[in-house]
Amino acid sequence: MPERISGKRAGNKQTLLIVVLMLVILFPLVYAVVGSAIPRGSGSPGEFLEKATAPGDTCIRAVEYMRLHHWELLRQTREEVVRYGVRDETGLDKCKNCHTSRERFCDKCHLATSLTPDCWGCHYYP
Template sequence: MAVQLNSNLEFIVMIALAVILLIPLGYGVISSAASNDTQPFLEKPDEKYDKCVRDTEYMRLNHMDLLKSIRDEVIHEGKKAEVKLKDCRECHMSRERFCDKCHNVVNLQPNCFGCHYYP
């Protein structure tokens, strides 16, 4: 009898442990399936903005490098800016609904907005 109880208890503990260990994984799956909230929200107020300055895949991965290279050209070489951060605002109007979506997921706090106004 005692042996039977012991193995039962062991089984219950195992199940409980497995559930506890799987909670974060399940939570992630359920929450990502339930809401599409991590997707950046695109706004195109004008028909003339049919595409970005570079293709989407490039912008997704390298927009910071593009902005930095433009900054170097403008400040150090005195050239005219190809695109300004305020031009990005024309389509991607909200920082909260666009920039922050990805930055929050990867836990980045870029300091662009300390100086550059972006609502």
């Protein structure tokens, strides 16, 4: 016959069980939210593709930043140009001055990661 455990100890055990259960339930959410905020080193297109270098002196941002976040910058610039008419040196059209090859600088990574941005349907890439 099993020993009767006291009410206090049973309560602690149950609390622990519930906390663990809730954390398990929460895990996918936490993983998704935290995971998306961490810049991933391995697995990014730059890791397994031959890196293309542009002939210009410096980019408008650090290379590492551009590799991961160029689309954010472009989207932001787009909003500023189209909505507010702020036309400075950081637009899609200016990028083309140094990044002269669409195959090397756009399509290569986008194909590898199966992304299909539709910039060049309307904008011209020489």
